[in-house]
Amino acid sequence: MARPTLADVARSAGVSVSTASLAFSGAGPIAEPTRERVLAAAAELDYAGPNPLGRQLRSGRSGIVGVLLGGVLGRSFREPVAVQTLDGLVSTLAELGLGVLLLPAGRGTGAPPPPTETRTDAPAAAAVPNLAATAAMDVAVLLWGANPADEDLIALSRRDVPVINVEGPAIAGNATVSINDRDGFAQLGAHLASLGHTRVAAVTLPFDRSRTSGIADAERLGQIKLDIVRRRLEGLREGGVDPVTVYEVAYSQVEQGVEAGKTLLSGPDRPTAIVAQSDALAAGVVIAARELGLDVPGDLSVTGFDGIDLPWLGETVLTTVVQPLAEKGAAVGRMVEALLAGSEPESVTFDVELRIGTTTAPPR
Amino acid sequence: MARPTLADVARSAGVSVSTASLAFSGAGPIAEPTRERVLAAAAELDYAGPNPLGRQLRSGRSGIVGVLLGGVLGRSFREPVAVQTLDGLVSTLAELGLGVLLLPAGRGTGAPPPPTETRTDAPAAAAVPNLAATAAMDVAVLLWGANPADEDLIALSRRDVPVINVEGPAIAGNATVSINDRDGFAQLGAHLASLGHTRVAAVTLPFDRSRTSGIADAERLGQIKLDIVRRRLEGLREGGVDPVTVYEVAYSQVEQGVEAGKTLLSGPDRPTAIVAQSDALAAGVVIAARELGLDVPGDLSVTGFDGIDLPWLGETVLTTVVQPLAEKGAAVGRMVEALLAGSEPESVTFDVELRIGTTTAPPR
DNA sequence: CGGTTGGATCAAATCGATTCGATACTCGTC
DNA sequence: GACGAGTATCGAATCGATTTGATCCAACCG
Numbered sequence: 001m002a003r004p005t006l007a008d009v010a011r012s013a014g015v016s017v018s019t020a021s022l023a024f025s026g027a028g029p030i031a032e033p034t035r036e037r038v039l040a041a042a043a044e045l046d047y048a049g050p051n052p053l054g055r056q057l058r059s060g061r062s063g064i065v066g067v068l069l070g071g072v073l074g075r076s077f078r079e080p081v082a083v084q085t086l087d088g089l090v091s092t093l094a095e096l097g098l099g100v101l102l103l104p105a106g107r108g109t110g111a112p113p114p115p116t117e118t119r120t121d122a123p124a125a126a127a128v129p130n131l132a133a134t135a136a137m138d139v140a141v142l143l144w145g146a147n148p149a150d151e152d153l154i155a156l157s158r159r160d161v162p163v164i165n166v167e168g169p170a171i172a173g174n175a176t177v178s179i180n181d182r183d184g185f186a187q188l189g190a191h192l193a194s195l196g197h198t199r200v201a202a203v204t205l206p207f208d209r210s211r212t213s214g215i216a217d218a219e220r221l222g223q224i225k226l227d228i229v230r231r232r233l234e235g236l237r238e239g240g241v242d243p244v245t246v247y248e249v250a251y252s253q254v255e256q257g258v259e260a261g262k263t264l265l266s267g268p269d270r271p272t273a274i275v276a277q278s279d280a281l282a283a284g285v286v287i288a289a290r291e292l293g294l295d296v297p298g299d300l301s302v303t304g305f306d307g308i309d310l311p312w313l314g315e316t317v318l319t320t321v322v323q324p325l326a327e328k329g330a331a332v333g334r335m336v337e338a339l340l341a342g343s344e345p346e347s348v349t350f351d352v353e354l355r356i357g358t359t360t361a362p363p364r
Numbered sequence: 365m366a367r368p369t370l371a372d373v374a375r376s377a378g379v380s381v382s383t384a385s386l387a388f389s390g391a392g393p394i395a396e397p398t399r400e401r402v403l404a405a406a407a408e409l410d411y412a413g414p415n416p417l418g419r420q421l422r423s424g425r426s427g428i429v430g431v432l433l434g435g436v437l438g439r440s441f442r443e444p445v446a447v448q449t450l451d452g453l454v455s456t457l458a459e460l461g462l463g464v465l466l467l468p469a470g471r472g473t474g475a476p477p478p479p480t481e482t483r484t485d486a487p488a489a490a491a492v493p494n495l496a497a498t499a500a501m502d503v504a505v506l507l508w509g510a511n512p513a514d515e516d517l518i519a520l521s522r523r524d525v526p527v528i529n530v531e532g533p534a535i536a537g538n539a540t541v542s543i544n545d546r547d548g549f550a551q552l553g554a555h556l557a558s559l560g561h562t563r564v565a566a567v568t569l570p571f572d573r574s575r576t577s578g579i580a581d582a583e584r585l586g587q588i589k590l591d592i593v594r595r596r597l598e599g600l601r602e603g604g605v606d607p608v609t610v611y612e613v614a615y616s617q618v619e620q621g622v623e624a625g626k627t628l629l630s631g632p633d634r635p636t637a638i639v640a641q642s643d644a645l646a647a648g649v650v651i652a653a654r655e656l657g658l659d660v661p662g663d664l665s666v667t668g669f670d671g672i673d674l675p676w677l678g679e680t681v682l683t684t685v686v687q688p689l690a691e692k693g694a695a696v697g698r699m700v701e702a703l704l705a706g707s708e709p710e711s712v713t714f715d716v717e718l719r720i721g722t723t724t725a726p727p728r
Numbered sequence: 729c730g731g732t733t734g735g736a737t738c739a740a741a742t743c744g745a746t747t748c749g750a751t752a753c754t755c756g757t758c
Numbered sequence: 759g760a761c762g763a764g765t766a767t768c769g770a771a772t773c774g775a776t777t778t779g780a781t782c783c784a785a786c787c788g
């Protein structure tokens with residue numbers, strides 16, 4: 001016995017399909033007794049309400065917002081900032097009755113292919129369809145930037161799916177949500193400079209998607225692809241701090257920060273301060289310092305960026321720059337709302353705030 | 365100028381709509397030259413491929429797997445286990461060409477309503493539609509259990525959406541993915557008992573959705589609603605350890621562990637070991653102990669559960685029980701595959717493994 | 729050379745709703 | 759009692775594809 005359809009309900013209630021539709025959607029005039037009769041018939045037949053697929057086709061709306069997670073998907077979930085932004089986004093959109101569809105960014109992003117064994121008897125380039133190109137969605141949100149030449153982006157624009165870009169490079173025609181991170185780093189730089197630090201090292205986010213890690217030489221420094229990394233370094237210089245060493249990590253994770261910290265602190269000319277481009281990395285640096293027997297902030301000042309919860313550092317409070325993660329999610333929600341209403345959303349840039357903790361002090 | 369449809373492409377290529385469809389879907393015989401002509405026409409018209417909504421309606425498949433996050437959505441994202449399970453799930457499903465739709469659990473779960481100001485002029489119970497009941501999906505995955513009487517579950521079964529239950533109470537007709545956590549705790553108990561611990565406290569996950577926290581008295585201990593909590597406590601007893609005190613937290617987060625640790629360690633009759641029901645909580649306990657000047661494992665042994673990455677503890681390696689998170693995600697993926705193929709998936713229970721780290725030792 | 733087979737193509741039905749425009753009816757007014 | 763306004767209902771068109779069953783034709787077989 002197949003599921004009943006709206007037509008069945010209408011027949012059983014003795015009304016036309018259109019009237020039955022009105023009873024559920026509420027769009028249009030309908031007499032209260034009629035409405036009740038329809039709903040009663042529906043209950044009788046165990047009808048679960050209008051089939052979403054039918055509704056979606058007719059109305060042209062899927063009620064779905066696709067979220068493209070930049071880079072290797074698996075890693076995005078381990079980056080606290082990405083997770084918290086997603087968090088804010090999901091709650092905001094849920095209130096609008098919109099669902100969030102998670103989409104791994106396709107191959108076009110330059111993400112390395114997953115290291116699954118390739119069976120030679122399988123059809124070459126097996127038809128794993130690119131979800132970004134085939135899934136139904138009303139709006140797409142790009143989290144953590146993508147390449148404008150991205151395969152996914154091209155597919156989306158061809159399909160007329162509007163795109164909202166969070167923390168990515170400006171792309172023509174896309175609304176953008178970003179933060180004033182240049183200014184944040186300028187403030188951090190000024191803070192460190194005023195404390196008297198001159199030998200400062202930086203730990204940065206990945207320059208590109210190659211997932212390289214280690215100290216960046218002059219050549220590598222010229223190859224920074226991600227705007228965000230360059231902008232933050234520039235901000236630091238604006239604040240009066242020119243890093244003597246720059247360490248690039250492959251992922252913004254605590255482990256990577258530990259690794260970076262150990263390298264930078266064991267080398268010659270130990271820096272008196274380390275500026276990390278994320279709190280996760282900074283936490284790693286703090287841990288590395290402790291393990292090497294260095295006192296923070298006595299022997300080493302450390303700064304982060306983001307303002308995420310870092311309960312694991314105990315009493316230690318990281319000096320960092322707080323960015324409004326929840327507000328970013330909410331802003332995206334408002335943009336989606338605007339786009340669905342047919343208007344053009346305006347891009348926003350949030351200000352950030354310096355928070356001085358217990359990890360910075362004058363050098364010894 | 366509206367987007368072209370398959371009919372436009374067919375007309376332009378001089379073939380019928382059905383043939384054009386075949387050119388894209390590959391289901392059915394089609395001559396290579398014809399296929400190329402259709403694709404060329406599509407490229408010419410800037411056609412982005414078959415509209416997913418049309419395809420979905422006709423085929424009755426949405427290609428979407430809904431994931432119901434138990435409890436308050438916002439918190440799920442902060443619980444590492446939930447995030448990592450989700451992570452594995454998304455990657456597995458992506459390979460099957462399926463998208464993951466995140467659904468906040470509805471009001472039926474007993475989650476407290478979001479504390480938004482209620483405008484009195486707004487219509488009462490404003491029609492925020494329950495996504496679980498209205499969104500298109502082929503299969504639903506329940507992460508972290510829900511009440512069988514759940515509003516969402518009822519709606520799903522009415523719609524004939526099959527449900528896969530991860531770490532939840534067994535519900536008739538649902539396939540289940542779970543782990544042998546009772547055995548894991550029995551092993552932990554045996555380990556501690558063999559070391560000679562007799563005064564052991566436990567820090568548990570929430571008993572229900574009331575988000576209570578604090579030391580549970582006898583009455584409260586009789587009200588444990590979540591199977592998982594009870595089962596783990598029972599396992600511990602099987603292993604030969606009967607906790608002298610049980611502390612219930614509201615969320616499985618490091619902060620909560622710190623709080624629990626401070627309370628348990630400052631009271632009279634300080635325990636010589638603390639068994640936490642998650643690694644996040646255990647990490648909090650370790651931090652609390654350190655802040656109180658206690659040596660781990662010298663003054664206090666601590667155990668966790670889950671086996672997640674805990675880079676913030678530095679050199680310290682938590683004694684814990686490792687559960688196969690990635691495999692759980694993959695198992696769900698296989699179940700979804702089976703359900704879509706029309707077969708009945710079998711429930712699985714994964715074994716867990718005791719990992720002895722540097723946080724347990726004989727009591728002083 | 730007639731009959732059979734099978735590949736390629738097509739026309740039409742179908743999925744389950746929403747929505748437009750028309751119709752029927754009620755009520756109030758002049 | 760006729761007319762206009764407004765409300766409730768309905769029939770039919772529509773959204774954009776997939777899929778079924780029929781048709782056509784060339785190749786192959788005996």
